[in-house]
Amino acid sequence: MSLILDHVNYIYGEDTPLAVKALDDICLTIPDGQFVGVIGHTGSGKSTLMQHLNGLVKASSGHIYFNGEDIYDRDFDMKKLRSRVGLVFQYPEHQLFEIDVFSDVCFGPKNLGLSKREAELRAYDALRKVGLPDELFYQSPFELSGGQKRRVAIAGVLAMKPDVLILDEPTAGLDPKGRDEILHQIKNLQAETGMTILLVSHSMEDVAEYVERIIVMNKGSVMYDDIPKQVFSHYKELEEVGLAAPQVTYILHELKKRGLDVDINATTIEEAADTVEKALKVSC
């Protein structure tokens, strides 16, 4: 069970004068149960890449294998793929439409052809997983706060019980607490269900804190693909392509430069505090 991309290319407006190469020879393997962060500046091809993974966009050339099956095979069941690979778009709350929260989350599983009872069970389960309080289930989704709406939208995809969950900037526009809550719940979800998660984000701090592997996209190709520490050690190169490292990286580099013996590879506040504390103790 995994996703494999084999030399995937995608060209917008192929065979026209306006052709733009959006994905350039992408080869990736995403094993089961991994929590992967995808970063890249606006227009680097990360959203296009995500849209390939559930077959919304078809590659110009190359192959994508889901659990060993080529998704471009004529007898491959695309509908099944879309129920297995769930995609939460940017600003997913714009897609809420039902009269109450519960019906909105039921919509997906019902469309899979499940019985009303099964759909409702799944909806309930999904809403619990994203941490939405019970008393909001029968409210109109439009009366909720930004963070709550976002959670309902994510629950709508979770209720489809996907094996792979792709989140395209799930925290854009949320306040810091809402950001932490949603990311926490996603992390718990992954630990509980073993679901594969791909998180597209512009926040380096969030990515550093939560994911185990980072894929950096630049100009349609994979620039780095490694654990966060390794990726952020290239912070100069990341800046050149419009990205950055988490702020702690800069702090630690500055301290190191000025003679404090800290470990510059720490990427979270916790790790940074540990290494600074240690450096101070040693020299005292």
Place this chain on the structure above:
Amino acid sequence: MGIIKTQEVVFEYIRRDEEGNVEGITTAVDHVNLDIKQGQFIAILGHNGSGKSTLAKHINAILTPTEGTVWVGGMDTSKEEKVWDIRQTAGMVFQNPDNQIIGQVVEEDVGFGPENIGIPTKEIWERVEESLKAVGMYAFRKYSPNKLSGGQKQRVSIAGVFAMHPKCIVLDEPTAMLDPNGRREVIRAVRGLNQVEGVTVILITHYMEEIIHADRAFVMDKGRIAMEGTPREIFSQVEKLQELRLDVPQVTLLAHELQKRGIALPNGILTTQELADQLVPLGKRGN
């Protein structure tokens, strides 16, 4: 009186059910008093639903208060005949640049506002040039906005507002949709307008690092001003901010974490430089 002044401002939304019967009233802004001086850089923080955008919309008369008064450049926003003058005094930039750009070419988009208020053609060109230079987008004046990155588009939106020569610009989460580079570009442009051109800036944001240079910051909660002070004063209160669903810059958070572990650091450290200045001597003491 400052350029923007609000006195006991209250704004209520009336919630209605499907038949139009009143279900209840939500108070989005609750007795807010502000006095903002010409040339200041003001930051407004607050969690989702705290009322900061609603308050911002009062500043250029998109909304008018249920109770209390808002004055913009001395004009009462509830006086309908003043609305156009008020909107020229206080311009507004929103979150999504794609909703604010209408021109096919960058310079045409920036010229749209001044043209609408009947500025002579020659002066329009001068303003377009000056505005695009102020945000660092002059080199892109002949481009189609569609070909620009998010940060570049947002800077074009800001230039479009600046071309109206407002005394004040209100930016409602202008960087929420941008990548780190775009965020940096936009904040640099905004600081430039404030420091070089003397425009009063009111910046609403969820990114704590963006406001460390502000003159004053207000934190909103449940429609009220919950905290107010310089960024340093505000960020000294890490726990209180976290209670209000907010955060502090990572540098401040790291300093706070080190304090908790018994390392002697002052409150409210805002930049990498400051933290290094404090830590380096501590490390060298024992040598």
